[in-house]
Amino acid sequence: MESFRVPIPRARQIVLTASERRRLKKLAHSRTAPYQQVVRVRIVLDAAHGYSNARVALRQRLHLDTVRLWRGRYADQGIDGLKDRPRTGRPPRFTxxxxxxxxxxxxxxxxxxxxxxxxxxxxxxxxxxxxxxxxxxxxxxxxxxxxxxxxxxxxxxx
Incomplete structure (x- = not known):
C-alpha cells in the first residue's frame, strides 16, 4: 500500500529591514498606539524572529488563526496590512x-x-x-x- 505525504503548510517568511524593525519595535512598546495595532506588530516581530505560527500564538496568547491572518497580511501588504479594513456598517437613515x-x-x-x-x-x-x-x-x-x-x-x- 502506498502512503501519501500531506504537505505541511509553511508559515509565510517575514524579513524586516533595519528601519522596519526599529519602527515596529517602537510601536510594539508604545503606550499610546491602539492595543490591536500593538498586538499585530508583536506578531510580525515574532514571525520575523523565525518563530512558527503556533509558537507565536503561544507567546502572544492568541489563536493560531489570528497569528496566521496578521502574518499573512504583513507579508502581502507590509505595515499597511496591519490596519483595520474599512467596514461598511449600517447605511445612514437620513440624507x-x-x-x-x-x-x-x-x-x-x-x-x-x-x-x-x-x-x-x-x-x-x-x-x-x-x-x-x-x-x-x-x-x-x-x-x-x-x-x-x-x-x-x-x-x-x-
Whole structure:
C-alpha cells in the first residue's frame, strides 16, 4: 500500500529591514498606539524572529488563526496590512440634505416659523420636521444627535 505525504503548510517568511524593525519595535512598546495595532506588530516581530505560527500564538496568547491572518497580511501588504479594513456598517437613515434642513429649522426662532413657542425642544423640532415633510419619521433623540454634531442646542437659547 502506498502512503501519501500531506504537505505541511509553511508559515509565510517575514524579513524586516533595519528601519522596519526599529519602527515596529517602537510601536510594539508604545503606550499610546491602539492595543490591536500593538498586538499585530508583536506578531510580525515574532514571525520575523523565525518563530512558527503556533509558537507565536503561544507567546502572544492568541489563536493560531489570528497569528496566521496578521502574518499573512504583513507579508502581502507590509505595515499597511496591519490596519483595520474599512467596514461598511449600517447605511445612514437620513440624507445630508435632511440633516441640513433639520439644522436650518433649529436655527430659526419658532415664532418665525409660525409655531407658538419661545424655544425649540427636540420633541418640537421632530414634530415640525415631520409636519414639513422633511422626513416621514424622526425621534427627538435623533434630532439631538444631528444638532450635537454641529454643537447646536436651540432649547438653551431664548
Amino acid at each position: 445630508p440634505i435632511q440633516r441640513a434642513e433639520v439644522t436650518a429649522l433649529a436655527c430659526q426662532l419658532p415664532a418665525e416659523t409660525g409655531v407658538p413657542l419661545s424655544r425649540w425642544s427636540s420633541t418640537d423640532l421632530a414634530s415640525e420636521a415631520i409636519g414639513r415633510g422633511i422626513t416621514d419619521t424622526i425621534s427627538a433623540s435623533t434630532i439631538r444627535r444631528i444638532l450635537a454634531a454641529d454643537v447646536l442646542k436651540p432649547w438653551q437659547y431664548a
